[in-house]
Amino acid sequence: QVTLKESGPALVKPTQTLTLTCTFSGFSLNTSGMCVSWIRQPPGKALEWLALIDWDDDKYYSTSLKTRLTISKDTSKNQVVLTMTNMDPVDTATYYCARTQHLAVAILGFDPWGQGTLVTVSS
Amino acid sequence: DIQMTQSPSSVSASVGDRVTITCRASQDINSWLAWYQQKPGKAPKLLIYVASNLQSGVPSRFSGSGSGTDFTLTISSLQPEDFATYYCQQASSFPITFGQGTRLEIK
Numbered sequence: 217q218v219t220l221k222e223s224g225p226a227l228v229k230p231t232q233t234l235t236l237t238c239t240f241s242g243f244s245l246n247t248s249g250m251c252v253s254w255i256r257q258p259p260g261k262a263l264e265w266l267a268l269i270d271w272d273d274d275k276y277y278s279t280s281l282k283t284r285l286t287i288s289k290d291t292s293k294n295q296v297v298l299t300m301t302n303m304d305p306v307d308t309a310t311y312y313c314a315r316t317q318h319l320a321v322a323i324l325g326f327d328p329w330g331q332g333t334l335v336t337v338s339s
Numbered sequence: 340d341i342q343m344t345q346s347p348s349s350v351s352a353s354v355g356d357r358v359t360i361t362c363r364a365s366q367d368i369n370s371w372l373a374w375y376q377q378k379p380g381k382a383p384k385l386l387i388y389v390a391s392n393l394q395s396g397v398p399s400r401f402s403g404s405g406s407g408t409d410f411t412l413t414i415s416s417l418q419p420e421d422f423a424t425y426y427c428q429q430a431s432s433f434p435i436t437f438g439q440g441t442r443l444e445i446k
Binding site: 253262263264265268276277278279312316321322323324325326327328329330331332 | 340369371373375377382383384385387388389394426428430431432433434435436437438439440
């Protein structure tokens with residue numbers, strides 16, 4: 217059974233750096249094609265993809281947020297970490313991690329997803 | 340970035356109705372499209388991948404079609420548990436992008 221779970225602070229102050237950890241089980245990020253992504257959703261709004269890291273340690277980022285994001289993995293711990301710098305109240309959202317697979321030409325859908333973690337940015 | 344546009348933004352329907360949601364990509368994405376269902380307070384759930392492939396465990400009343408820039412998600416006979424928000428997502432190239440969502444409400 218594949219599971220993912222997000223962890224991190226529920227509240228951060230403006231300008232601070234957010235660090236989120238996705239801890240997963242049931243698959244290995246050493247397996248060819250495997251990837252983990254971060255996606256967020258502000259309250260009442262649509263999903264927004266943030267970043268993806270694959271088995272080969274290739275990293276991909278949202279165009280609008282790439283200067284603020286860093287994704288990394290620790291395969292020994294089955295964890296993927298996302299950092300987002302210079303947090304602002306508009307970054308208040310539920311942050312999800314999800315597994316996918318990267319084929320030669322594209323990626324498959326995100327499945328499964330973690331339960332999500334709500335991060336509020338406020339002073 | 341590839342823009343994904345869903346229509347309608349919301350739709351009201353009754354149990355037993357057939358419903359179709361459309362998703363248009365701003366450029367050709369071949370068949371690299373996925374559909375998700377999200378219920379309030381829950382994480383999204385993958386329904387369809389590569390435009391028309393039903394994810395394991397998803398009821399057969401859900402189906403997807405299309406290629407290139409135009410795609411549809413069809414629910415053949417709405418059940419009470421299908422009232423939710425639906426998102427499309429392109430998987431053709433980075434950055435990955437989602438549609439703005441379609442809220443399916445009970446009439």
